[in-house]
Amino acid sequence: MQFYSLNNNAPKVSFKEAVIAGIAPDKGLYFPEKITPLPTSFFDGIEQISNLEIAFKAIHQFVKDDISDDKLASILETVLDFDFPVVALEENVATLELFHGPTMAFKDVGARFMANCLGHFSEGEKQEVTVLVATSGDTGGAVANGFLGVDGVKVVILYPSGKVSDIQEKQLTTLGQNITAIEVDGTFDDCQKMVKTAFLDSDLTNHMKLTSANSINVARWLPQLLYFLFAYKQAKSKGREIIFSVPSGNFGNICAGMVAQKLGMPVKHFIAATNVNDVVPNYMKKGEYVPKPSKATISNAMDVGDPSNFIRIRHLYQDDLEKLSQNLSSYSFTDVETKNAMKHIHIASGYITDPHGAVGYLGLKKYQENKPNTYGIFMETAHPVKFLDVVEDTLNVSPPIPPQIQKVMGREKKSIAISTYDELKSYLKNS
Numbered sequence: 001m002q003f004y005s006l007n008n009n010a011p012k013v014s015f016k017e018a019v020i021a022g023i024a025p026d027k028g029l030y031f032p033e034k035i036t037p038l039p040t041s042f043f044d045g046i047e048q049i050s051n052l053e054i055a056f057k058a059i060h061q062f063v064k065d066d067i068s069d070d071k072l073a074s075i076l077e078t079v080l081d082f083d084f085p086v087v088a089l090e091e092n093v094a095t096l097e098l099f100h101g102p103t104m105a106f107k108d109v110g111a112r113f114m115a116n117c118l119g120h121f122s123e124g125e126k127q128e129v130t131v132l133v134a135t136s137g138d139t140g141g142a143v144a145n146g147f148l149g150v151d152g153v154k155v156v157i158l159y160p161s162g163k164v165s166d167i168q169e170k171q172l173t174t175l176g177q178n179i180t181a182i183e184v185d186g187t188f189d190d191c192q193k194m195v196k197t198a199f200l201d202s203d204l205t206n207h208m209k210l211t212s213a214n215s216i217n218v219a220r221w222l223p224q225l226l227y228f229l230f231a232y233k234q235a236k237s238k239g240r241e242i243i244f245s246v247p248s249g250n251f252g253n254i255c256a257g258m259v260a261q262k263l264g265m266p267v268k269h270f271i272a273a274t275n276v277n278d279v280v281p282n283y284m285k286k287g288e289y290v291p292k293p294s295k296a297t298i299s300n301a302m303d304v305g306d307p308s309n310f311i312r313i314r315h316l317y318q319d320d321l322e323k324l325s326q327n328l329s330s331y332s333f334t335d336v337e338t339k340n341a342m343k344h345i346h347i348a349s350g351y352i353t354d355p356h357g358a359v360g361y362l363g364l365k366k367y368q369e370n371k372p373n374t375y376g377i378f379m380e381t382a383h384p385v386k387f388l389d390v391v392e393d394t395l396n397v398s399p400p401i402p403p404q405i406q407k408v409m410g411r412e413k414k415s416i417a418i419s420t421y422d423e424l425k426s427y428l429k430n431s
């Protein structure tokens with residue numbers, strides 16, 4: 001299996017090369033050359049198949065030239081060692097809890113899968129790989145945790161000082177070993193700009209192997225398709241048309257769901273729910289894609305003004321808006337609507353959602369106004385304690401802190417404070 005650049009101006013590469021490079025030399029995102037559907041019998045009997053076997057069958061075609069079957073099986077065993085339960089909330093509404101991993105963010109699976117692949121590809125290599133990543137919160141923790149202790153890989157995480165939650169900061173800054181946290185005096189956009197500058201700085205890239213761990217990397221993006229298969233397996237017995245609502249920021253998660261659909265998963269419709277960062281809902285309405293600066297919201301992991309993976313979605317549908325509209329609906333919601341949804345769900349079922357999950361719920365309910373007979377699953381992408389302030393303010397309850405989080409709260413923060421790109425560069429050159 002080869003991967004090509006969506007800018008069509010770079011050579012095709014193997015999975016291994018795509019993972020190490022992150023982005024193609026022509027700045028395009030890599031995309032698999034072919035998506036071969038799994039047999040219908042696979043989906044007919046999916047309830048009988050273990051999660052590990054589902055994962056192996058779904059991922060195998062993309063990686064088989066570069067990862068042996070045994071190695072793939074062992075990577076998947078390491079990555080998928082927690083549950084992905086579908087919890088019913090209403091007659092035709094359920095949530096897929098994606099927060100049972102080590103950092104309680106749905107990014108754990110992609111980050112761990114990428115870390116294991118990169119670690120495997122670095123075995124026997126003399127030159128270390130440095131993973132450089134900017135985070136607005138949850139990516140950093142998942143990446144730090146996934147890469148902790150992986151030989152041959154160093155991780156440098158940039159985060160905006162004072163703009164991530166206490167829990168998120170602890171998850172980034174307390175691990176040590178091969179993980180370094182850089183605290184930037186600026187915004188998330190400033191962090192992202194520094195990372196982009198570093199990738200284009202030949203003075204750096206001639207001296208070190210730099211890669212990113214954002215969802216543009218195929219190893220972080222593709223394994224997310226498993227969530228949809230695991231959820232389908234649990235909901236299939238409902239015997240109704242299943243639809244997924246995905247709270248979306250960079251649109252990597254929902255795009256992976258669409259790859260699961262190409263693999264033959266019998267799900268016809270997806271809902272991309274966003275906060276007021278509504279570039280995609282606007283595109284779906286008007287046919288014009290107009291990126292905007294991001295706006296701060298309470299669902300801050302989705303504060304994205306130019307979603308990097310949306311290009312992959314357009315490509316999956318040959319850039320045909322009409323075809324895409326048959327498979328995708330997209331709606332945006334304000335913070336007030338999000339808080340009201342959190343309250344409504346809590347009162348009606350006692351269930352506590354985080355603000356991102358609540359946006360997913362709203363998107364689902366909106367679609368179901370016209371399609372009441374569907375069975376809708378919205379994704380709960382983070383545990384509510386990851387967004388404790390909002391949850392406490394909105395619901396007047398304090399959810400108990402789970403052990404994974406308690407463990408990091410008492411540790412000591414270590415970070416390197418910087419305010420300019422030159423400081424980052426000199427750190428990278430001298431470390």
Ligand SMILES: *Cc1c(COP(=O)(O)O)cnc(C)c1O
Nearest residue numbers: 248249250251252253301381382
């Ligand atoms: C990253 C993230 C999202 C958005 O996922 P995308 O794949 O970027 O669309 C949603 N919710 C939470 C909690 C996240 O961390």
